[in-house]
Amino acid sequence: MVLPMSRATRLVPELPLLRRGRRPQVADAGNEEELAVPAHFRCPISLELMKDPVTAPTGITYDRESVEGWLARGRGTCPVTGGPVRLTDLVPNHATRRMIQDWCVANQAERVPTPKVPVAEADAAEVLAAVSAAARRGNAAACGLLAARARAIGKESDRNRRCLAAAGAARQLSSAFQSLAGEPVEGTSAAVLGALRKILAALTVFFPLDDEARRCIASPASLKTLVSVLSHGDLAARASAAIVLRELASSADRHTVDIISRTPGLCSALVGLVRNPVSPQATKAALVTAYYLVSGSDRAAARFAELGAVPVVAELLVDADKGTSEKALAVLDSVLCADAGLESARAHALVVPVLVKKIFRVSDMATEFAVSALWRLCRAADAGAGACCAEALRVGAFQKLLLLLQVGCGGVTKDRASELLKLLNGFRGSVECIETVDFKGLKRPF
Template sequence: MVLPMSRATRVTGRLVPEIPLLRRRGKEAGRGGDGVEEEVSVPANFRCPISLELMRDPVTAPTGITYDRESLEGWLARGHGTCPVTGLPVRLADLVPNHATRRMIQDWCVANRARGVERVPTPRVPVGEVDAEEVLAEVSAAARRGDAAACGAVAARARALGKESERNRRCLAAAGAARALSFAFRQLTGEPLEGASAVSGALGEILAALTVFFPLDEECRRCIASPASLKSLASLLSHGELAARVSAAVVLRELASSGDRHALEAISRAHGMCDALVGLVTSPVSSSATKAALVTAYYLVSSSDRTAARFAELGVVPAVVELLVDSDNGTSEKALAVLDASLCTDAGVESARAHALTVPVLVKKMFRVSDMATDFAVSALWRLCRASGAGAVSCRGEALRVGAFQKLLLLLQVGCAGVTKERASELLKMLNASRGSVECIETVDFKGLKRPF
């Protein structure tokens, strides 16, 4: 490990950093020795002038100074446009790999292997502007001629390059990767092609690549939100391979959370889309797919009462309640958001009151998840208890039995604000009226439930 600079040494009248040392414990340490650390000095010409560490991918700027690629690209990405040493202008495209220095560094590492120095691996050549344009042109050309197999293969290559390094991802994104992939997806879904399995596989590869190049601009969203594209997305969500289902869910989440009303309305109208999203909650295939489906469902349920009623008919409320019983904090927060939004409709409230675990789960999740989860849990419980009918009375009694009164008091003491504070206060007043006729129990016990957690 390269140690940070601890002091400076005066050389030729200037203060320059002391040569960093690679330290390792002596061989005798593992054999009962005293564990004395050996120090390996890194030659000055092998160190990056920016990080002062051993260069792993040396590149030379037009100014003649050699830097580690990651350090110099980070310097340029932070808004600097000059060589850190000379102050002369430098562009990312002007950097040239210094193979001679890299080979000398590797030889030095091999020579010091016995002293614990690991060999620097040969770096991959980063994607250039021309390379990026060629890859994306191949994607578009394959999509235009209806060659699903070739389109999927090139999309997979673009994804691999983008995930290889942030520099590659930025280069491909700047060349229009998201637009090329979105166009290819729409093109393949809009034409009747032979070999459905090949098309499905290609669409999955395109979606997987698309997730690397978020966010999507308006043109990309328009391509993905076309009727044919959404029909394919719904099909992939329900019947695709595991990787394709995850990618489709993530792309839908990006569309739904973009603030694009046109895209959100198109998703809600797409045949089979709501069913597919509820299916991912009812029968989870992966954590990331479930979370993405919950976020999309939240935006859809919040968009209109008609869509919320549709989700309630499909059983989203019991599905979310069951999911909340044993889920991590991230999933719980998103599931509570969907549940709260679903309770804005009569169908959602009726479905929630019919489930034995709804109130106990809301009380349980009121603390120890997140502030946002607390807001959603209090809001959902308030929606269930605020009416005057028999269902609301039953919910208030259940809330008292599982310890909601004590938790709400604690919440107000700990501190909450805004709508949550108002609703917590209202809930306390509602529950206080029923306290004399209900026996409270410890929240963690959940005695008297129709079924255990």
């Protein structure tokens, strides 16, 4: 049942309260007192003070964020009157906004800032068309400025971002990147390099990539340029390139992923980004990309192992946070599918202890990857596997695996934990256990 405005207001038992003295420049904490917000300044949906009042064709004023959220959920009517309302029908109510601002100042409440006008669909399309036109003309400077403008508009509000995305922002920016790509970064003019950096930064705002955008980024010229940016770009550009690659790899088909993995220098650039991190976000993006490249591809797994991925990931895991640990363990488990990965892991003193340490200490997902990686190291009937079994037993794997089966795990993890226990049981009685938390007593290879 739709309630009239007055009745809906009467059903609210208490008016929302602000506190006096909340303006940033007022430091007198003892001057605070509760302040009732006038009913006509409150949004009928959120019942809170309106920051960006807009009026629907039905004559009811709402806070923009609340009513746009209402319409985004598939409702096409006015919440108060039930009349039809479209997003394009909303008109800024400047008079009410100024009254609210004056009221805030008069009552020493924090002043509501003047909102920025949302981008119109026609304006969004115009900006994006200008980006593509500048790229086709080879005007790198103009293309970079327009891409930065699109990014700034998209960052202003989620509504702007959705509007630009619906207008094809990812597709247009990817096409512009492809048009300017091709030459190594170290030999590229400053204008082109700046444009590429701004396009990549803008792209990260408008995910997901559609099919056409993925084709543009996965083109040989674009991938070649991405490798150069990952290897030689500034810190911000390298982070943006890693994030774009992550989005591409995580949404592409297996054939496209194989093309990406075969791009000269790309695997090396990803390992380098993990070895010499530029930001936590870039490190995680590089790990996710690496996982998609090596998962299901022994050739890619062997390539990452040859590039030193195993010791790099093992060192990263020692003090990694939850998100990084899960991603790093996933990469390590996949790299161990290759013989070169197993050989590298067995030669590194940290791998087995760090895998045992991560069981139970991070998350269920991390435990599954750690158990799987440990199982790959220990299952072969050779001297290397035997040494891994003895080391795993020494750092407490037997007790952790028993506990894992007791508290419950299923599927492949349960089978591998049970098999590991059988393998480790043959070494019990001849190996002294140590505490793994601080890796005491380990001989590290550096």
